[in-house]
Amino acid sequence: MDMNIKDIRKPDGPQAHTLKPNPASSPAETEGLYTSLAISPQVLAYGEQIIEGLKDRFGQIERTAEYNQLKVIKAMQESKVSEACLLGTTGYGYNDLGRDTLEEVYAKIFHTEDALVRPQITCGTHALALALMSNLRPGDELLSPVGKPYDTLEEVIGIRPSRGSLAEYGITYRQIDLLPDGCFDYENIRKALNGKTRIVTIQRSKGYQTRPTLSVEKIGELISFIKEIKPDVICMVDNCYGEFVEIMEPSDVGADMVVGSLIKNPGGGLAPTGGYIAGRKDCIENAACRLTSPGLAKEVGASLGILSSFYQGLFLAPTVTAGALKGAIFAANCYEKLGFCVIPNGKEERHDIIQAVTLGSPEGVIAFCKGIQAAAPVDSFVTPEPWDMPGYDSQVIMAAGAFVSGSSIELSADGPIKPPYAVYFQGGLTWFHAKFGIMKSIQQLLDDHVISSDRLKIV
Numbered sequence: 001m002d003m004n005i006k007d008i009r010k011p012d013g014p015q016a017h018t019l020k021p022n023p024a025s026s027p028a029e030t031e032g033l034y035t036s037l038a039i040s041p042q043v044l045a046y047g048e049q050i051i052e053g054l055k056d057r058f059g060q061i062e063r064t065a066e067y068n069q070l071k072v073i074k075a076m077q078e079s080k081v082s083e084a085c086l087l088g089t090t091g092y093g094y095n096d097l098g099r100d101t102l103e104e105v106y107a108k109i110f111h112t113e114d115a116l117v118r119p120q121i122t123c124g125t126h127a128l129a130l131a132l133m134s135n136l137r138p139g140d141e142l143l144s145p146v147g148k149p150y151d152t153l154e155e156v157i158g159i160r161p162s163r164g165s166l167a168e169y170g171i172t173y174r175q176i177d178l179l180p181d182g183c184f185d186y187e188n189i190r191k192a193l194n195g196k197t198r199i200v201t202i203q204r205s206k207g208y209q210t211r212p213t214l215s216v217e218k219i220g221e222l223i224s225f226i227k228e229i230k231p232d233v234i235c236m237v238d239n240c241y242g243e244f245v246e247i248m249e250p251s252d253v254g255a256d257m258v259v260g261s262l263i264k265n266p267g268g269g270l271a272p273t274g275g276y277i278a279g280r281k282d283c284i285e286n287a288a289c290r291l292t293s294p295g296l297a298k299e300v301g302a303s304l305g306i307l308s309s310f311y312q313g314l315f316l317a318p319t320v321t322a323g324a325l326k327g328a329i330f331a332a333n334c335y336e337k338l339g340f341c342v343i344p345n346g347k348e349e350r351h352d353i354i355q356a357v358t359l360g361s362p363e364g365v366i367a368f369c370k371g372i373q374a375a376a377p378v379d380s381f382v383t384p385e386p387w388d389m390p391g392y393d394s395q396v397i398m399a400a401g402a403f404v405s406g407s408s409i410e411l412s413a414d415g416p417i418k419p420p421y422a423v424y425f426q427g428g429l430t431w432f433h434a435k436f437g438i439m440k441s442i443q444q445l446l447d448d449h450v451i452s453s454d455r456l457k458i459v
């Protein structure tokens with residue numbers, strides 16, 4: 001539109017003022033706010049310099065987010081999400097339109113036959129335990145071809161003896177570690193697959209390990225290999241932290257079940273609890289029978305008033321995940337140039353939102369977490385301390401000032417207090433919060449004398 005602004009404004013009218021530059025948007029004002037939030041000019045300059053080098057990467061992330069945003073909208077439209085879907089049921093929850101429609105939306109997004117998306121699934125571990133326990137029978141074997149699973153699954157499986165574990169039900173477990181270079185040990189995976197193998201569990205994200213996260217493409221290669229040897233085996237992917245990072249999901253490359261938590265990526269920061277399993281109809285039916293009861297399956301489970309947050313969170317999830325990804329890449333580049341080992345490194349492709357930084361000392365891990373905590377919108381004034389967290393075999397320190405307790409799609413950091421003293425950083429509902437948090441962590445390392453300020457000199 002070719003319109004001359006001078007023609008449409010009155011010289012002394014209120015419109016004249018709106019054309020003046022807004023002083024609050026100038027960098028000096030922003031810098032002033034950073035200073036008042038205790039980010040030193042040196043740390044800010046360091047951060048800005050890192051961001052200068054990341055413009056192309058950020059553009060790529062935006063394009064993935066755009067695709068996934070459209071994928072979510074399309075699924076919602078095709079499933080005819082209506083205002084009535086946002087309401088909930090009470091009691092038994094029969095004929096819960098919103099719940100059933102949301103499960104259809106998830107199935108469309110993941111391109112699966114069915115899905116179970118429930119507030120009664122309490123967390124990611126519960127969703128994974130549910131998927132496993134409902135689809136395994138006594139005498140069956142579970143195989144992990146990608147090494148040790150996430151810490152909390154050790155008790156689910158019975159790797160560490162635990163009440164109610166799969167081991168107590170006569171379900172055995174086998175594990176093939178990744179090769180030292182991070183590749184699959186195809187030869188030993190072939191040998192491990194046997195007549196008893198019923199489920200193969202593949203963890204996409206690295207969790208509390210320093211191995212690389214698996215790309216969807218790599219997961220697809222592994223599943224093809226396994227299915228060629230044993231076509232009837234169920235391939236389950238622990239999808240925690242991976243949703244919407246790529247344009248494909250593991251269910252697009254042959255996974256029979258994908259499993260995750262709603263207080264990570266797919267809840268978009270708004271879901272206050274919950275978990276999901278998307279997959280083959282018979283697998284989901286088994287999971288539903290276990291979650292509720294044989295005979296009742298998916299038909300019960302009141303959604304109360306929670307559904308609008310599930311829908312709206314899912315709608316926001318692609319952009320929220322993109323913000324978290326930018327934060328992870330920013331953190332990797334900041335810490336790499338400070339001389340720390342970071343996984344993934346500053347240049348690598350991303351397959352989840354987690355950033356591991358090996359700080360090498362308990363003091364480093366604690367300072368990092370203090371910095372993240374001090375950047376939070378909620379509980380910024382508290383100091384995180386290591387504690388004995390249920391389900392973990394060493395002390396863990398966690399920084400989280402979240403709107404949803406324990407939510408790790410919100411800016412958070414945690415790390416077990418054991419060598420190599422790595423901290424796992426993730427989330428950020430907005431990129432600007434992630435940026436602020438990471439600069440705050442660097443500031444804390446300086447203030448606590450874990451690093452000296454001459455480390456900040458780059459170019």
Ligand SMILES: *Cc1c(COP(=O)(O)O)cnc(C)c1O
Pocket residue numbers: 123124125126128150152203204205206207238240241261
């Ligand atoms: C977070 C996570 C889990 C467990 O989820 P919770 O919600 O903490 O129980 C399992 N696997 C991976 C890879 C995770 O990141």
